[in-house]
Amino acid sequence: MSERKRVGLFVTCLVDLYRPTVGFAAIALIERSGAYTVHVPEAQTCCGQPGYNSGDKESALAIARQVVTAFEDFDYVVAPSGSCAGMIKTHYPDLLSGDSAFAARAQALADKTYELTQFLRDVAGWDGVTAEFAATATYHDSCSALRELNVRKQPRELLAKVGKLSFKELPDGEPCCGFGGTFCVKFPDISNRMVEDKVANIEATGADVVLAADMGCLLNIAGKLKRKGSKVQARHVAEVLAGMAQDPAIGEGE
Amino acid sequence: MQSTSHLFKDNVARALKDEHLQQALGHVRTKFIVKRTQAIDALPEFDALRDAARDLKNHVLSRLDEYLVEFEGNVVKNGGHVHWAATPADARRMILDICRKAGAKTVTKGKTMVGEEIGINDHLAANGIEPIETDLGEYIIQLRGEPPSHIIAPSVHVTKDQVEATFRKIHTDLDPARNLEEPASLLHEARVKLRGRFIAADVGITGANFLIANSGTTTIVTNEGNGDLTQTLPRIHIVLAGIEKIVPGIEDAGLLLRVLARSATGQEMSAYTTFSTGPRRPEDVDGPDEFHVVLVDNGRSKLLGTEFEEMLRCIRCGACLNHCPIYHNVGGHAYGWVYAGPIGAITTPALIGIEHAAPLPEASSLCGRCEAVCPVRIPIPKMLRAWREEAFERRLHGNRARWALKVWAALATRPALYQLATRIGVGVLGMLGGRRGRFTSLPLAEAWTEHRDLPAPQGRTFMAMYRGKQ
Secondary structure, three states, X not given: OOOOXXXXXXXXXXXXXXXXXXXXXXXXXXXXXXXXXXXXXXXXXXXXXXXXXXXXXXXXXXXXXXHHHXXXXXXXXXXXXXXXXXXXXXXXXXXXXXXXXXXXXXXXXXXXXXXXXXXXXXXXXXXXXXXXXXXXXXXXXXXXXXXXXXXXXXHHHHHOOOEEEEEOOOOOOOOOOOOOOOXXXXXXXXXXXXXXXXXXXXXXXXOOEEEEOOHHHHHHHHHHHHHOOOOOEEXXXXXXXXXXOOOOOOOOOO | OOOOHHHHHHHHHHHHHOHHHHHHHHHHHHHHHHXXXXXXXXXXXXXXXXXXXXXXXXXXXXXXHHHHHHHHHHHHHOOOEEEEEOOHHHHHHHHHHHHHHOOOOEEEEOOOHHHHHHOXXXXXXXXXOEEEEOOHHHHHHHHHOOOOOOOOOOOOOXXXXXXXXXXXXXXXXXXXXXXXXXXXXXXXXXXXXXXXXXXXXXXXXXXXXXXEOOOOEEEEEEOXXXXXXXXXXXXXXXXXXXXXXXXXXXXXXXXXXXXXXXXXXXXXXXXXEEEEOOOOOOOOOOOOOEEEEEEEOOOOHHHOOOOOHHHHHOOOOOHHHHOOHHHHHHOOHHHOOOOOHHHHHHHHHHHHOHHHOOHHHHOOOOOOHHHHHOOOOOOHHHHHHHHHHHHHHOOOOOHHHHHHHHHHHHHHOOHHHHHHHHHHHHHXXXXXXXXXXXXXXXXXXXXXXXXXXEEOOOOOOHHHHHHHHO
């Protein structure tokens, strides 16, 4: 019997707080995709981006060390977010490069950390999606998935296997949705113009639902769609891939 | 140039309400991006060229002193003069001296962003010498009394109707009934007006895209040929350039030219690429009698060896502006100084001080599109973060955000406490959000709820639910 690899789930703060379903969907997907067991370390909160992106390096460092310590013993680390996976994979080595006790460990953690759809396709090589979702969907690539992790084809390959789903590509898909962490509240008026453009493009596809792999983008996009009174739903891609899209969509009631 | 970078938020509010500006900015989003993409798709080795361009600039920066001295030696050998300007005031004085010695009354100018940096036009005008911009875009904004809003498209913020209105207001000697509906007729009018000025000018000032060390040659690219006329017709040609513009040889300029035009306008090459090597020689049919190069430091050399050195690789193509969602929405003037967009947000703090430009590095969602298109691979988001770090350390943003971060960090580094606090907070929010699943307003979240609803949490934290299931 082959030994099962141990995967540490980095839940991400927004999934933890806003959308636990996504965390359970991620666990189900990883365990279905191969000989993996998923573990959720207790000592996790956030990846440290609020500090890192606001110039508070001291706070970012403290959190990064905590994450490295909590996750370095797993074979893989997976996050249902391009933003948090990108933080660990591309920024931790840089952030911790001056810390002799942590530099090599940060690099080792970075090397085995993946965004969820990236892990399912590139590591597990999985194409066994069995879920059905009767809707027309479009997909929003987060900036970090697209440009930090070069993740674009993976979620599309997985969605192509979902039964009853028809897919419409989002026009002008490269620009940011305007979330940007604290950016959206520091510069609300610019952020608003950006999400207006994004939502207009989403609506132009005629899709019933917009999917994405980052809760930050999804909260922003769902919030704008709802404010406009749009019927388009917003969901995390993991819910659809895992067949766990029964809960109300993001920002929708019972 | 007087900076309003510290007033960025006010500038943004004005820009977002400016209908002409919003209309004009539409071109940036569509035209520039599509043309660049087409040009790059047609050149499979483009990414390899970018690597080579990055490596070349890094090499030059590591030996900048040697190449600058080599350049000076060759300019002098060719019969030209090199002036070393540590500060904008030095550069202004040097240029005014040259103009005064020549008894200059008018000066034609090819496009130079360093000219904006040192405020040369105002200085010449204040001393009785009339500067005349000859790039069409620069000419338009000079008539309108505005600075450029884009590195390569200085009047991109102006609509065609506004150009027409400006021409009618200033060119009062022309027939008021003339047709200025078409871009071609506007262009024609500017050409007619400028032709006489080219011939009458005593001095021509241009910028430089590259300074070639081993030959003492300066290079300028334009699409209108105005650079050629500016530097060949007057008796004196002054090249005004930042010290980082140096390249070792002409092949290196060739490499950078291949990535420059494609990144900037989507052209394979700009329409005119002009090389100037010293004053007119006896056997030359034309050219200036005197050739001066004013090398401007203005804080650049202080960046060498620091985490900000890489911004000196910039070849001023404007691609980062063209792909920036912030620039798309607010335009160039909101940035408040010479350089706009992502490169402006990292360059302005370097040249005028972070204390005078603290909002600029904050005004980014760190989407990374600027870095993705940069022909010399400047890690702009990384530098934005570096400026934010400096601003945070120097407490330039007040205490509220600082305290919020520290409280958040104190919680985030205590997982048990964090999970207790979030479990309670999320429970309350989930209950308040209730049936509707979202908030249309919420205390302390107005910046969010002003423009969009705030989705409510599902009601329990993942960590609490997961623990319950184990």
